[in-house]
Amino acid sequence: MGRPVLRVDAVLVQAVIAGALSFAHLHDLAAAAGQDGWKAWAYPVSVDLLLVAAWRRLRSDGPSRLAWCWFVVALFASLGANVATAGFLDLADPPALLRLGIAGWPALAFLGGTLLAHSAGDRSPAPPTPAAPDPAPGAEPESEPEPATVAEPEPAPVTPVTPVTPVTDDPAPALPAVDPAPRPALPVPAALVDHARKVAADHQARTGAQIDTDTLRARLGVPAQLADTIAAHLA
Template sequence: MVRTALRPDAVLVQAVIAGALSFAHLHDLAAAAGQDGWKAWAYPISVDLLLVAAWRRLRTDGPSRLAWCWFLIALVASLGANVATAGFLDLEHPPALLRLGVAGWPALAFLGGTLLAHTPADRTSTPPEPTAPDPAPAAEVEREPAHAAEPDPAPEPAAVSAPEETPALPVAEPEPTPPPAVAVPAALVDHARKVAADHQERTGARIDTDTLRARLGVPPHLADAIAAQLA
């Protein structure tokens, strides 16, 4: 079994040194504010754990107001301890505001750790992007062969000779039908006889049809019928 040799990493060494210095500064500040014994060692652990918890929340669940808020609070507490122990404050006679902040830090750190551990992530639900449909396969175009045999043209039907028309037979014209006989009253016929006899006595000639029609005052066909009866 081959063991991998431990190689020193400059970034890791730098992180260990910075963490140790920050830890010592927080311990000294807590001790100056009246927190002696194990309490002074618990303060830097609380600050660093809150800082790590907030950073882990940012890395795993994404940026959120809750994680950024507690990350900045822990960063200010750590950075403030580094600055305060650099000679800007009289640690022999710390101000009342510093004592108040150190005394209230446990409750503040407990609240931040609880919220970071039990508050669900505030993720904005982004609808999944619609996936583009697969491109339809290109329709295969059937190509006709370049030298395709053309079908033989259909034979034209033989011309059918039209049947010879038989000449129409001459149609005999119908003979004119005689006009129907007109019924003449007997009294009119007797009156016509008298008129004809009187005309023959005066003129010595038989009365013609036109004169008879004029003397009787009848239509031509009736005058013809009367003349036929008088003949």
């Protein structure tokens, strides 16, 4: 296997140079404000760490007022040090406001770092929605019962009532034979007539001839007199 080739990233080199310059400017500004020794080196580390912490909070949790506030504070401290060391301030005799800012920075940076580290994700997660239980293997899904169809009851056959002649002990005189009067037609329900029409149409479609009264009576199951009346309606 060949040795890995070291690739130089221009963006990374630029970031290292910019970070080193900003680090040096912050050190020089802290030293000019009276912070000597290791304290002057700790100031740029504190500013850069607060800037990185605020940026990571913005990248991980999304935009928030807290993260943007401390990001602007750290950026202002870094940018202010770069501008101040460019000759705009007399570092040999720094103003009192600069000394005040340098002296109060540790407490400000500690507050910002604490808020960024311990104020994210305090909301309690919502309880998960219980999933519906899986059906047992081999079980068929329940189907809705089909609505029961109620069959229309067929009309009961009408039985003609035969008048009963009372029997008396005295013989009645013989009367001359006369033709009986025609019996009145029985009332036929409309549903029975419609059903009879369907039966007659089916018979004619199968046989090619019109249905007779006997066949109609057998198909409908009605008395002969009622069959005659229905046949009269069909004629």
